[in-house]
Amino acid sequence: MHVILIATQKGGSGKSTLAAHFGALAERDGPTLLIDADPQGSLSFWYKRREAETPLLAKADGNTIGETLDAARAEGIVWAVIDSPPHNAALTASMMSRATVTVVPVRPGPFDLDAVAATLAMAQSLKAPIACIINAAPPITRESETSIVAEARAVLLGMGAPVLPGQVSQRASLSHALISGQSVNEYDPDSRAAAEIGAMWSAVSDLARAFPRSP
Numbered sequence: 001m002h003v004i005l006i007a008t009q010k011g012g013s014g015k016s017t018l019a020a021h022f023g024a025l026a027e028r029d030g031p032t033l034l035i036d037a038d039p040q041g042s043l044s045f046w047y048k049r050r051e052a053e054t055p056l057l058a059k060a061d062g063n064t065i066g067e068t069l070d071a072a073r074a075e076g077i078v079w080a081v082i083d084s085p086p087h088n089a090a091l092t093a094s095m096m097s098r099a100t101v102t103v104v105p106v107r108p109g110p111f112d113l114d115a116v117a118a119t120l121a122m123a124q125s126l127k128a129p130i131a132c133i134i135n136a137a138p139p140i141t142r143e144s145e146t147s148i149v150a151e152a153r154a155v156l157l158g159m160g161a162p163v164l165p166g167q168v169s170q171r172a173s174l175s176h177a178l179i180s181g182q183s184v185n186e187y188d189p190d191s192r193a194a195a196e197i198g199a200m201w202s203a204v205s206d207l208a209r210a211f212p213r214s215p
Contacts, residue, residue, distance in 0.1 A: 001073045002208045003080045005099035010115035011086040013105045014135045016042035017174060018200075019083035022103075023055045024183035025201040030078030035060050035068060037095065038085040049181030055081075062091045069098055079205075089122065096128045100208045104161075105135035105168075108152035120161050129211055132156050132163045133200055139169040139192070164203045168196050 004022060006015045019034060020043060026032040032055035036043040039061075047057045056077075060068040065082075072080050082099070084092055096102050104119050106112045116132065123130040134153060138146045145153075149167055156163045169192070177187035185194045 001069075001077055001080055002101075002205075003069065003082065003099045004204060004208060005082045005084060005092075005095050005102045006105065007082075007084040007092050007096065007102055007119060008104050008106070008112075008115060009086055009089065009092070009118045010112055013086075013107055013112060013115075014168070015086075015105055016040075016046070016083050017178065018103065018105055018133070018135065018168070019043050019081050020046045020178060021174075021183045021185070021197045022201050022204065023079075023081045024052075025185060025198065026079035026081060026205070027055045029205065031076055032056070032079040032081065033058060033072045033077045035065070035080060035082040037061060037065060037091070038083050040085070043083045046178050046181060049179070051181060052186075055079075062088075062094065065091070065095055066098070089118070092119075093122055093126065096123060097126055099128065100211050101204065102128055102130045103204055104130060104132045106132050106152065106156065107136045108134055108138075108148045113152060113155050116156065116161055117159065120159060129207070130162060131204065131207055132161045133204075134163065134167040136170045137167045139171065140167070164200065164207075166196065166199055166203070168200055169193065 023034040034057045171193040173193045177184040
């Protein structure tokens with residue numbers, strides 16, 4: 001089973017948005033379980049509005065995350081995507097140690113970039129695979145990323161943080177899809193938002209396949 005943890009020590013980075021979209025895309029590759037480990041429950045909010053029966057959803061916390069993952073593996077789940085809480089270093093470390101890959105969404109701004117340091121240090125101490133995604137960024141213009149995105153990418157690389165190519169832009173269709181309980185690839189499959197999310201999931205899933213499946 002491949003476990004994709006979406007984590008950062010800062011709130012408002014777009015973890016739940018990525019989790020919902022990645023879960024819907026992962027389901028195309030095999031049985032998928034979304035795990036809402038954030039007390040705020042944004043992923044559960046989306047799931048309640050969803051008409052499709054897949055992916056599955058479970059809630060978990062520090063006391064139940066281990067058994068939830070073990071049960072998922074026993075039931076033949078291929079992909080588990082975890083939406084983690086911010087400001088809970090102990091739980092994040094526990095989940096990171098079980099993850100195939102930890103995805104860190106980073107908005108291209110100083111506060112998000114500063115917050116990456118703690119998550120990066122945690123991953124390094126655990127020797128955990130990690131990948132940063134530039135998220136909620138200004139849309140690409142004339143087929144090139146904006147200067148603020150280029151600057152953010154340079155800062156992340158300077159910190160030694162692996163950054164996936166491309167970006168997920170701030171687009172209204174992402175919100176419209178979530179409100180209707182869909183992923184943007186279901187809501188507007190021919191949109192630029194769907195293309196960006198699809199490309200990012202492809203990069204994350206390829207990275208996960210390069211590592212042994214989580215124990």
